[in-house]
Amino acid sequence: MATIPLGTFLFQRIHQLGIDNIVGCPGDFNMTLLDHIFNVEGLNWIGFCNELNAAYAADGYGRTRHGLPGVVVTTYGVGELSAINGVGGAFAEHVPLLHIVGTPARPEMEYKMWMHHTIPSSADFDNPDHHAYMRMSAPVRCCSALLDNVDTLASEIDRVLETIYHRSLPGYIFVPLDIVMAPVPVSKLETPVRLAVTNPDPEADDMLAIKILDAIYASKKPVILADILARRHMSRKLVMELVNQTKFPSFSTDLAKGFVDEDSPYFAGQYNGRLSLPGVAEAVEDSDLVLNIGPIISDSNTGGFTRFIDDKHLIILHPAYVKVFDERYDDVHFLPVLEKLMKRLDPSKLPAARSVESLNIGEPVEVKSAADISTSYFYRYIMSNFIKPYDNVFAESGTAQYGINDSKFPHSVNFTTQLYYSSIGFALPAALGACIAQREIEQQNLGPKGRVVLFEGDGSSMMTIQELATITRNGFCPTIFLINNSGYTIERAIHGPHARYNDICPDWKYLELFKTFGAPEDSYYCKKVSTRAELESLIESEEFKACDGKKARLIEVVMDKLDIPWRLSAQVKQMSEHTKKWFYDYSKKMGEEPREI
Amino acid sequence: MATIPLGTFLFQRIHQLGIDNIVGCPGDFNMTLLDHIFNVEGLNWIGFCNELNAAYAADGYGRTRHGLPGVVVTTYGVGELSAINGVGGAFAEHVPLLHIVGTPARPEMEYKMWMHHTIPSSADFDNPDHHAYMRMSAPVRCCSALLDNVDTLASEIDRVLETIYHRSLPGYIFVPLDIVMAPVPVSKLETPVRLAVTNPDPEADDMLAIKILDAIYASKKPVILADILARRHMSRKLVMELVNQTKFPSFSTDLAKGFVDEDSPYFAGQYNGRLSLPGVAEAVEDSDLVLNIGPIISDSNTGGFTRFIDDKHLIILHPAYVKVFDERYDDVHFLPVLEKLMKRLDPSKLPAARSVESLNIGEPVEVKSAADISTSYFYRYIMSNFIKPYDNVFAESGTAQYGINDSKFPHSVNFTTQLYYSSIGFALPAALGACIAQREIEQQNLGPKGRVVLFEGDGSSMMTIQELATITRNGFCPTIFLINNSGYTIERAIHGPHARYNDICPDWKYLELFKTFGAPEDSYYCKKVSTRAELESLIESEEFKACDGKKARLIEVVMDKLDIPWRLSAQVKQMSEHTKKWFYDYSKKMGEEPREI
Structure with missing residues (x-):
């Protein structure tokens, strides 16, 4: 059976996805692995000045290749932790990213050998804790694989790549030094990595699409509100088709600016709660059906929690769930549902859309500045x-x-x-x-x-x-x-x-x-x-x-x-008013003396 | 009862230790806290370009102020995680460091408000996980306090400061935004922070000191081997007194270079296993009593695991334990023991020391270089x-x-x-x-x-x-x-x-x-x-x-x-020979085909 070294397999597999560049910094636990980048024709190494910057770059790559993760390689501990804040940002904002970490060899970890780059366990200062770093990154990844079993190398790598793609979130692959040359059957390269976003029950997707379409057909003042997870989860083409076919007034958020083409006749503005341009909040919140695709409902993306959309008018398409008014379907990714919806969409049943002009959207405030360029x-x-x-x-x-x-x-x-x-x-x-x-x-x-x-x-x-x-x-x-x-x-x-x-x-x-x-x-x-x-x-x-x-x-x-x-x-004004009230109410609840904040 | 705001109390308390400078970067969850630095006369703020660098600087400060921690302030999540690798280094190498993190307000955390800088929980993409970052830094700190209870603010701060000092390791204080102005009784400033390294049972310290002294008196070829934790745990003055009074041949390690004065007549060299200068390993390993103070027995500090000191000749003084030949005393900090030992030391009972000259220590290898400056x-x-x-x-x-x-x-x-x-x-x-x-x-x-x-x-x-x-x-x-x-x-x-x-x-x-x-x-x-x-x-x-x-x-x-x-x-040669063998043995044990590493 023909085999290739794990290192070559890993990078070949990544390259098969269409990724031509790997970023990061060398370190003594990853250099033999890095050698294999150069064994893959068409794959290139881009060294960075430090690991945090490389992780940020992997994130920026993931935001540009739409679905494909940026791949950053660091060394155990020191490089790995330097990069962790960059990975955190990708996790928060649903960016696919693969962080490959070169670790000490399996025996060095199993026998708790006191290698450099380790930290002792807090409870046991006699031994290094070789798994501490893996625990530290757990909250900022959706999946990981420690490649410590020669029998499952290919399947573990594929599992991580597929999960990263499906969930559009960061994942980790930990490569022990002594596994780099482990043999992987060449034949494992023949089956393509399964890059697909699917739900377990296609019929349920269909049912949901119909339910949403019925709601759309029955609505009188529908709007589309597209947010950043719509971009992250590769639905831009579908969403723009939806906009163009429905002609509904369509909004982005501040996080998702530009996602709905701003030169489209149906683009009505950026909705950011009470902090939108005049007319925007009214248009969205007066709507009887807000089709909200991929929201992140965070303070700065909701005008400081002033997004007031009534649940009974709200349909949410989210990568973790779909919500139709008061019914919520968990563990349903919106993308297959939206695909079905677009296939079934019957333009003749659509309500007449309000024109953007009729919404009377206002202009930005002009702020004066002490400098000539404001x-x-x-x-x-x-x-x-x-x-x-x-x-x-x-x-x-x-x-x-x-x-x-x-x-x-x-x-x-x-x-x-x-x-x-x-x-x-x-x-x-x-x-x-x-x-x-x-x-x-x-x-x-x-x-x-x-x-x-x-x-x-x-x-x-x-x-x-x-x-x-x-x-x-x-x-x-x-x-x-x-x-x-x-x-x-x-x-x-x-x-x-x-x-x-x-x-x-x-x-x-x-x-x-x-x-x-x-x-x-x-x-x-x-x-x-x-x-x-x-x-x-x-x-x-x-x-x-x-x-x-x-x-x-x-x-x-x-x-x-x-x-x-x-x-x-x-x-700032909005948040400061809100927080003053929350802080006061909370400290009262805690039985504390009233105080200045 | 006169009170001051928590923020002022915190920085006043830090300043009372003798610390005049705080480093870090501002962020919207820490700025109201930073204001209080300027309320403390003699306390100064030094802004850094980024948080990792500030954490490194806090570490360097801690290595220089001998016992006092560097204090770094960051903002929740993004700044906090950027700094984490710097904190990891301090934890690994026993450097006191205080990382103060400005977090969202208590109600924002309790009600899981979707603030910026948060990450969702992996298991629950509906809600931010406000405690994820606190979990992430747990492996690199010896103690922490989340200041969420107005009744225990002063005692919690003191507990962290005292633990950092006692253990010479990093600790965290998390300051919610709404707690900065909480009142703390001014009187709490009157009791000094208890900066002391003590063991629970002073009599046991005495007993141990006597046991070690007896071993020293009975030895024929004793040596002192001082390592980096001796420096970190503030024993330099004591150790140099020990060197000068005993006149024993005394060694540092590569991590602790310069700890034993190199111009001392008793300084015999740096012991780094087989990779020391000629004569050093022989002198240490032939000794019948190696008094090893503060060791870190890591690969690069032991000549790639070629430190061969027989346990039956070895006394270890460590911040977490003391070991006298085959007897080990856990949770005993060496410093009080060493203090007792020095008080009881009777020079008349000491064995005659070998002279450094008699050890015939060799010279460094001269490496040629293609450049003029080698x-x-x-x-x-x-x-x-x-x-x-x-x-x-x-x-x-x-x-x-x-x-x-x-x-x-x-x-x-x-x-x-x-x-x-x-x-x-x-x-x-x-x-x-x-x-x-x-x-x-x-x-x-x-x-x-x-x-x-x-x-x-x-x-x-x-x-x-x-x-x-x-x-x-x-x-x-x-x-x-x-x-x-x-x-x-x-x-x-x-x-x-x-x-x-x-x-x-x-x-x-x-x-x-x-x-x-x-x-x-x-x-x-x-x-x-x-x-x-x-x-x-x-x-x-x-x-x-x-x-x-x-x-x-x-x-x-x-x-x-x-x-x-x-x-x-x-x-590199030493480690590469070792690792080849370990890797081979381990893969054999795992039933894997033999392979190139």
């Missing part, structure tokens, strides 16, 4: 034109993720902001991960050319800045707008506008970063703009345009440190 | 003279931590290398933490002026490089030798000397880093040396000397990418 102006007037169809747009947690909602996107923008998990520093390496994915998409002729555009803050950039080096080292050409607003402006908006802890290291020479990080002179373009005239003339300049897709572009945009997007101010 | 030359001849008493020396995991063992240190060097946990990227922020601690030591007149000297690799520097900005922002003046050897040379030594995964981003302009990171021109001094002549003339130059303690100095030292310290080569 957030309002930048996103609403300049970026609405700058962003193109098929762009992969990343807005860092901070003012960018609130400000960008004033931009009107063209169709087919793949937008990411970590509005729920909100780990600052994420966006820069995640955008690099998107560069990797986008290159694969183009090389494999899977979709149109799309740029990577990043809106990054100065404070957040400092968290993960070294990966600028990885960008140019690998010839990627994203466009980075680095908002220099002298500190953590989002934090200033929330608390302590002038507090010292919201200041950051001053006077970074952002335009020198690429050069200092060793980028070849012709690999990047940097410019600083402090006025509207400078920004507008830059955007129109031949020099800037000529670099598009040819060089990494970093534009430092000077804004005022207290220029706070209106949505952010409103969110 | 590792052997650099550490043995140049750094032996450069390092001064009271210096805080950090050697990054990599060639530095192996090469530096060829340096002969003067007395009272506080040396750190993470030879056990080995998280690359640690050393730079840890050295910054030492700068913070050393400044406190000098300002509080607790000890002599001491420099911070860092030996950093190029690959590891990229992991955490942004904190150079924090160094100059706060006016610290460490000396950094940045070894530019074109990649992960320690990994090349272990596997894949020419593998692409051991290459790093090329052509960084190390001399431009401070400038690019906004350092004022007069705050730093940078120079690159590629030849011995350049290095020697630099070290002797007035310009370089004039900056000592006045500016941050960064010296880029060009070495060859395959210049591997002899100890590292020997370690």
Whole structure:
């Protein structure tokens, strides 16, 4: 029986899915495994400066390859734990990600050998606890396999890959050092990995689709409300078909901006509870049928818990359940149901849709700024034109993720902001991960050319800045707008506008970063703009345009440190009013003396 | 009853210990807490570029303040998890560290409100799991307190501070947002925090001390073998008294280099199993009484498990137990025992000690290099003279931590290398933490002026490089030798000397880093040396000397990418022979076909 080493099998199997790049950092428990990447034709290794950044990039990759996980390899313990916050973000926001960890050999673990990179057990300082790290990542993964049995290597790997795909969540594969060369039958490569999202009972899916369609046919003022899990669980094509066939007023959320094409005649706005544009909340909440696909009902995605949709008008399509008014079906993934629904949809039975115009949606608030370039102006007037169809747009947690909602996107923008998990520093390496994915998409002729555009803050950039080096080292050409607003402006908006802890290291020479990080002179373009005239003339300049897709572009945009997007101010106000009340009620309940919060 | 807010109490209590600086990053769940730092006179906030770096710095602080923990504040989830690998290193190597996490308010947690920064429970995708992060850090802490009960705030804080001090390990305090202003009686500040290392039964300590002394008196060829937990658990003064009074040949380990003063007439070398200098292993292993204080018996600290000390000659003093030959006493901290022992020591009963000269300890191997500046030359001849008493020396995991063992240190060097946990990227922020601690030591007149000297690799520097900005922002003046050897040379030594995964981003302009990171021109001094002549003339130059303690100095030292310290080569050879055998035996035991590893 012909065999190949486990290491080669693992990476071959990953490559079979269409994944051409693996990211991470080497370490002595994973290097013999890394060797096998180079045994797989067409598979490439991209080394990162550190493991957290590599995990963020794997997340960004997963958000761009739609269904395929980013694959990050780290070494036992030290690298593994450095990456864990990146994995946490992918878990929170349903991004497929595979974290492969090279561990000590099986005998070293079984005999509790005191290897470096271990920690002792708290209860037993005589012995290292070789399983502690595996326990630590359990809350941020949907599945894992410790490859310690030579008889089940192939099936365990397939189980993890299939589960990651099906659930669109992170999974772990732990590879002991002594298993890398274990033989796996070559024939195991012949059966394809089963990449499918199915439910156990197709007839139940059908029944549910009919039930939902009946509700739709019977409705008078239906709306579609598409949220981020709809994007994560690969339903965009279906949802846009639904929008186009029903012509119902259709909404995204702030997490899912751009998911419903914003140039569609049926796109009515972003619903974010009471913090939406005027008219939006009314249109959604007055509806007698809200078809809510893939919601994450978190504070910042519901206008600070001001999403008021009556359950009796609400249908939820979720990867873990489907809910039709007061009936809930657990462990049903919405995707097969939506597929059936689209097949059965009879346009002649649909109610007449309200036109978007009839909803009278208002305009964003214009916020004045002490600086010439204001957030309002930048996103609403300049970026609405700058962003193109098929762009992969990343807005860092901070003012960018609130400000960008004033931009009107063209169709087919793949937008990411970590509005729920909100780990600052994420966006820069995640955008690099998107560069990797986008290159694969183009090389494999899977979709149109799309740029990577990043809106990054100065404070957040400092968290993960070294990966600028990885960008140019690998010839990627994203466009980075680095908002220099002298500190953590989002934090200033929330608390302590002038507090010292919201200041950051001053006077970074952002335009020198690429050069200092060793980028070849012709690999990047940097410019600083402090006025509207400078920004507008830059955007129109031949020099800037000529670099598009040819060089990494970093534009430092000077804004005022207290220029706070209106949505952010409103969110903070809303949450602060809510929390004051909750805190007071709760401390009363606990029998505590009333106090200032 | 006069009260102060919990936030103020917490930081006041920390400041009472003698801690003047808190490190970390702001986030919306910790900012109201951070405000209270500024309510405590003499307490200062040092913001970092990211949380992992801040945790590393807290570790470096703890290694320098000898007993006092570094205090790092992060925000819930995202910041907390980013820091976790730094905490893991402190846990592995017994460094006191306090990680304060600002969490959502109690009602938000109790009612499972879907706040940002949360993750859902794997088993219940309907609700966030507000306790997941607390579970994740459990394996890397010795104690924790979730401050959710207003009646026990002061006692819970004191319990954590006392346990951290007693166990010299990390602990966590979780501060819900709505508890920051809860009242704590001012009177609680009057009882000092009980910083003491005691055992439950002082008479048993006495009995043990006598037993050990009797063994010492009866021995013929005793040696002292001091390891890193002796330093971590504050026994240096006692151990040096023991060395000086007994005059026994005394050894450190590679983890504990410099702990026994290397200019002492009784210092005989570093014991690292078969990988020690010639004569060392014989001297230790032929001894009829090895007094082993504070061992970590990990692979790289035992010459790849070639520490062969017969149990019948071995006394171990450990923070979790004391072992006298075949008798083991659990839950006995060695420190009170050692104190008793020193009080009872009767020099007239001691056996005559062998002289160090009589042990015929050999010299380090000279390794040739393709570059003019070799590792052997650099550490043995140049750094032996450069390092001064009271210096805080950090050697990054990599060639530095192996090469530096060829340096002969003067007395009272506080040396750190993470030879056990080995998280690359640690050393730079840890050295910054030492700068913070050393400044406190000098300002509080607790000890002599001491420099911070860092030996950093190029690959590891990229992991955490942004904190150079924090160094100059706060006016610290460490000396950094940045070894530019074109990649992960320690990994090349272990596997894949020419593998692409051991290459790093090329052509960084190390001399431009401070400038690019906004350092004022007069705050730093940078120079690159590629030849011995350049290095020697630099070290002797007035310009370089004039900056000592006045500016941050960064010296880029060009070495060859395959210049591997002899100890590292020997370690790799030793481990590779061992592991081959273990792997083979284990796979045989598992009934697997024999295979290449």
